[in-house]
Amino acid sequence: MSNKVLMKGNEALAEAAILAGCRHFFGYPITPQTELAAYMAKKMPKIGGVYLQAESEVAAINMVLGASSAGVRVMTSSSSPGISLKSEGISYLIGSDLPALIINVQRGGPGLGGIQPGQADYYQATRGIGHGDARLLVFAPSTVQEMVDLVFKAFELGDKYRMPAMILADGMLGQMMEPVELPDAAAATSERKTWATDGHGGKRKKNITNSLYLDPYLLEKTIHERRLRYDELNAGYQMAEEFYTDDADIIVTAYGASARVSRSAVVMAREIGIKAGLLRPISLWPFPASVIQRLSASAKVFLTVEMSMGQMVDDVRLAVNGVKPVDFFGRTGGVIPTPAEILTAIKNLA
Amino acid sequence: MAIVFQKPKALTDDIFHYCPGCTHGIIHRLVAEVIDELDIEGSTVGVAPVGCAVLAYNYFACDMVEAAHGRAPAVATGLKRAKPENIVFAYQGDGDLAAIGMAETIHAATRGENITVIFVNNAIYGMTGGQMAPTSLPGQITQTTPYGRDVAYSGNPIRVMELISQLDGVALAQRVSVDSVKNVRAAKKAIKRAFENQVKGKGYSIIEVLSACPTNWGLEPNEALRWLRDNMMPYYPLGVYKDTYPEDSN
Ligand SMILES: Cc1ncc(C[n+]2csc(CCOP(=O)(O)OP(=O)(O)O)c2C)c(N)n1
Ligand code: SF4
Numbered sequence: 001m002s003n004k005v006l007m008k009g010n011e012a013l014a015e016a017a018i019l020a021g022c023r024h025f026f027g028y029p030i031t032p033q034t035e036l037a038a039y040m041a042k043k044m045p046k047i048g049g050v051y052l053q054a055e056s057e058v059a060a061i062n063m064v065l066g067a068s069s070a071g072v073r074v075m076t077s078s079s080s081p082g083i084s085l086k087s088e089g090i091s092y093l094i095g096s097d098l099p100a101l102i103i104n105v106q107r108g109g110p111g112l113g114g115i116q117p118g119q120a121d122y123y124q125a126t127r128g129i130g131h132g133d134a135r136l137l138v139f140a141p142s143t144v145q146e147m148v149d150l151v152f153k154a155f156e157l158g159d160k161y162r163m164p165a166m167i168l169a170d171g172m173l174g175q176m177m178e179p180v181e182l183p184d185a186a187a188a189t190s191e192r193k194t195w196a197t198d199g200h201g202g203k204r205k206k207n208i209t210n211s212l213y214l215d216p217y218l219l220e221k222t223i224h225e226r227r228l229r230y231d232e233l234n235a236g237y238q239m240a241e242e243f244y245t246d247d248a249d250i251i252v253t254a255y256g257a258s259a260r261v262s263r264s265a266v267v268m269a270r271e272i273g274i275k276a277g278l279l280r281p282i283s284l285w286p287f288p289a290s291v292i293q294r295l296s297a298s299a300k301v302f303l304t305v306e307m308s309m310g311q312m313v314d315d316v317r318l319a320v321n322g323v324k325p326v327d328f329f330g331r332t333g334g335v336i337p338t339p340a341e342i343l344t345a346i347k348n349l350a
Numbered sequence: 351m352a353i354v355f356q357k358p359k360a361l362t363d364d365i366f367h368y369c370p371g372c373t374h375g376i377i378h379r380l381v382a383e384v385i386d387e388l389d390i391e392g393s394t395v396g397v398a399p400v401g402c403a404v405l406a407y408n409y410f411a412c413d414m415v416e417a418a419h420g421r422a423p424a425v426a427t428g429l430k431r432a433k434p435e436n437i438v439f440a441y442q443g444d445g446d447l448a449a450i451g452m453a454e455t456i457h458a459a460t461r462g463e464n465i466t467v468i469f470v471n472n473a474i475y476g477m478t479g480g481q482m483a484p485t486s487l488p489g490q491i492t493q494t495t496p497y498g499r500d501v502a503y504s505g506n507p508i509r510v511m512e513l514i515s516q517l518d519g520v521a522l523a524q525r526v527s528v529d530s531v532k533n534v535r536a537a538k539k540a541i542k543r544a545f546e547n548q549v550k551g552k553g554y555s556i557i558e559v560l561s562a563c564p565t566n567w568g569l570e571p572n573e574a575l576r577w578l579r580d581n582m583m584p585y586y587p588l589g590v591y592k593d594t595y596p597e598d599s600n
Contacts, residue, residue, distance in 0.1 A: 024432055050431045054424070055457035062421035062454070066428020069415050070395070074432070092418050197413035197429070199436045201392040206362075208407050210416040 003182040010035035010174040012144045013103055013167065014043070016151035017075050021186045022101065023049035024074040026063035028056055030082045031115045032171035033105035037077060057082040061089030061102075068098040069209040071196030073155055077103035079171075080121050081112060090164055091130025095211025097195075097226070099158035101151065102136075102166045105174040108334035116334025117171035117257055119307035125168050126285045126315070133223045135230050137165035138284040139239075140255040144178035146282070152183065157237065161229045162195075168284060170307065172257040172336060233286050240288035241280040242295075244270060248277025250349050251295055253316050254305040255281045258330075258337060262305045265342035274350045284312070292319035301349050302326040305342055307335070358382035360391045364408045371564040371571025374402055376528045377470055378409055380538045381441070384545050385412065394437040395429050397422040401443035402476040402563075420451025423458035426465045437548055439466040445475045448484040448508050455514070462519030462553035466544045469510065469556055472563040473582060480566030484508045487585055492566075507585065511558050515591035521547045522555035523592040527583065529560070529575045536588075543599060552595055560586060 007015065014036045017025075025040040037051075044051035050067075054060035060076050067074040078086060083104045093100055104125065108118035125138045137157055141147040147169065154165035197207045213219035244266060245251060254262040259280040269276035279295060281288050296302070301324055304313035310328045317326045329345035331337040357363075360382035368374045385391050394412040398404060400419035407414035417425040422440035430438045447455050447469050458465065474492055475481040481494040485507050489498040499507075515523045522544055526537035537559055544555035560582050564574035593599065 024428075026428065052427070052431060055453050058421070059424040059427075059454050059457065062418065062424035063428035063431070065417075065421075066397075066415065066425035066430075067432035068428070069425070070429045070432035070436070072432045074428070088418055089421070096416075197395050197415050198433050199393040199395060200413055203392075206411060207413045208416070209414070210407055212404060212416055 004179055005182060006177055006179050007144055008035055008174070009144045009147055009169065009176050010105065011039045012147050012180050013077070013151055013169070014039035015182065016148040017101060018043060018047065018049070019183060019185045020073065020152050020155045022073040022075050022155065023047070024067045024072050025049070025051045025076065026054050026060040026067070026074070027076050027078065028054050028060050028082060030079045032107055032117070032174050033077045033079050033103065035174070036103065036105070057085035058088060061086040064100045065089055065093055065096070065098060068093065068100045069096070069197045071193040071198050075101035075103065077105065079105050079107050080109045080118065083121060083124065087124070087130045090136065091132055091134055092211050093164045094130060094134040094136065095132060096209045097162040098164065098209065099155070099162055100164045101154050101158065102164055104166060104168050106168065106170040108332065114334040115171065117307065117336060118332065118334055119170055119256060119258060120309070120311065120332060121168065122284065122306070122308060122311035125166055126287070135163070135285060137163060137233070138168050139165065140168045140282060140284050141173060142256050142259045142280060144173070144176060145180045147173065148180050148182060150282070152186070157233070161233060163229070168256065170257045237283060238286050238288040238290055239282035240291045241282060242291070243278040243280065245277035245279055245295055247275055249275045249300040250303060250346055251277050251279050251299040252303045252305055252342070252346065253279045253281065253292070253312070255284060255312065258305050258307050261337055261339055262342055264339040265346060268339060268343045269346045274346060276346050281312070287315045287319070289315070289319035292316060296320045296323045299324060303345055303349060304328050305337060305345070306330045307337070308332050358386045360385035360411050361409055362411050366409065367405060368402065369565045371562060371574055372402070373528045373561040374470060376534060377468065377559050377561065378406065380534070380541050381439070381468060382410065383538065384542045387542065388545055388549065390437050390545070390549065393435065394439065397426045397429070397438070397440040399440070399442040399446040400477070401446045403441055403443060403470065404477065406441055420446050420449070421454055422446065423451065423454040423463070423465070423467065427458055427463050430463060430465055434464070437466070437545065439468060439545070441468045442470065443476065444469070444471045444473065444483045444485040448510050456517070459514050459554050459556065460517045460519045462521070464548055464551055464553050466548050467554070467556040468541065469558040470561045471510070471558050471586065472561040474563050474566045476563045476566055487581055509586060511591040514556060519554050520556070520592050521553040521594045524590045525558040525560070525586060525588050527560040527578065527588055529562070529578050533588070546598065547595070
């Protein structure tokens with residue numbers, strides 16, 4: 001049974017998490033994710049769930065770690081400065097092989113930055129999310145519908161691969177109203193997690209959640225085991241959308257909000273006879289390098305568009321591997337590029 | 351032959367790594383005896399700190415979680431909110447609880463989080479080799495106060511029981527010591543009440559245990575206990591600082 005409603009991005013993220021079986025939310029207020037937490041505060045007590053406002057993002061992510069260790073589906077949401085504080089806990093989640101959903105409704109940075117939409121946390125999400133040999137699943141929706149779908153995906157893969165997952169959204173997507181089709185509530189996610197620290201009850205060996213390995217060989221072994229899961233994800237879960245890429249000479253690569261604007265620019269380019277296309281990464285880690293590699297055979301040039309000084313462009317360059325030129329256009333600090341600006345950048349390459 | 355003394359069931363067979371004369375071992379034992387006596391091992395989840403007790407997750411026989419430095423109260427909060435039927439305790443040193451984790455401590459307490467906290471105050475950072483702790487005494491020589499803690503420069507020690515007892519959410523805040531047989535008995539009684547409070551749903555209970563660190567105090571085990579009595583106890587008086595349900599004590 002489909003259920004079509006008009007929803008704001010931030011609220012859709014919250015509702016999707018509830019439908020996916022998440023009953024535990026720990027957070028700390030920050031703009032522009034406000035509606036998400038407010039939605040949870042209103043809804044959770046009515047459905048037997050937990051919404052708890054923590055004293056900081058540091059505390060919130062560690063509450064998430066405790067709840068995850070107890071075996072429940074759990075999430076937190078924040079925006080850029082708050083994610084910096086959460087990075088300690090995210091590293092411990094990874095090191096302890098615990099799933100959790102983390103939402104970053106990005107704003108401009110560094111420091112307090114601003115409260116307008118940004119995409120400058122790409123490095124943080126895909127490279128520097130916490131200390132150590134660590135990877136985080138990162139998904140970048142570009143519509144409200146996709147926000148809903150990716151929340152389900154994030155919980156599913158997080159549980160399967162025992163690692164945290166992030167939805168990297170931004171202030172524009174968070175505030176946007178669009179019609180969405182809400183899926184049915186996930187079949188009861190009560191499947192017991194055999195590793196959970198939920199009390200051994202005298203029925204099994206004790207479970208330990210831990211990221212400490214004083215023996216370097218044992219730590220290396222643990223990291224290598226995790227690496228095998230990363231390899232599997234890399235091989236099987238690279239997600240991207242292609243738009244007019246078949247015959248494109250110029251391939252624009254963009255994710256999230258900047259992909260929405262880039263799509264309009266590509267349509268405008270086609271209208272004036274420029275063969276442009278859009279490659280939109282949906283999973284940022286694993287990064288859809290294989291699609292870009294394939295396209296680098298047919299395309300003449302790539303143009304990466306971001307709401308930052310240029311971060312994802314590094315991954316595009318790594319994937320293209322010098323086979324074709326890769327150019328960059330970006331606005332940053334909370335400024336959203338216009339279709340006309342991107343069209344100009346496309347024209348300059350035509 | 352009758353067994354008159356044995357290891358509590360709630361401790362595993364792992365060998366403690368603690369230094370000779372360290373009282374962490376006694377405190378572990380007391381917690382384990384209480385878990386046995388209340389018969390709650392199967393539903394108990396412990397949270398180990400970062401500090402000398404970091405390996406406590408190997409020593410207790412119940413499910414265990416190793417937290418980041420200072421975050422044990424937040425991790426315990428998550429565990430308890432996810433499974434309120436479980437008994438959750440955090441075991442933390444003074445650096446863990448009163449320096450890096452002070453915000454988490456105060457807020458778990460003020461929320462009246464229904465957890466039990468065992469706070470081991472040895473007036474020093476043991477694990478990292480004897481640096482000044484938030485509870486190091488005025489004049490105390492440590493690796494990072496080599497001329498003695500000058501309170502005008504390095505600040506004053508924190509009396510956690512006096513501070514935390516001001517908060518509404520606290521059911522029980524009590525300072526005990528494990529320097530003598532008599533005090534060990536009293537410490538066990540306090541720890542038992544701190545767990546019983548949780549079983550009865552009465553909210554946050556914290557027991558501060560004055561503890562010896564002979565290694566980093568540079569003292570023989572016996573001298574260390576004397577130093578604890580002569581120097582720590584006057585600054586950190588033993589006693590009940592808050593007891594919201596005194597009728598439960600006997
Ligand atoms: C974020 C972080 N900072 C610093 C450390 C290093 N560190 C490990 S234990 C410790 C102090 C522990 O002292 P205390 O809590 O008093 O416990 P004790 O070892 O005395 O039992 C420090 C600073 C760490 N592990 N993590
Ligand atoms: S360093 Fe101190 S606190 Fe740590 S085990 Fe040794 S005596 Fe105990």
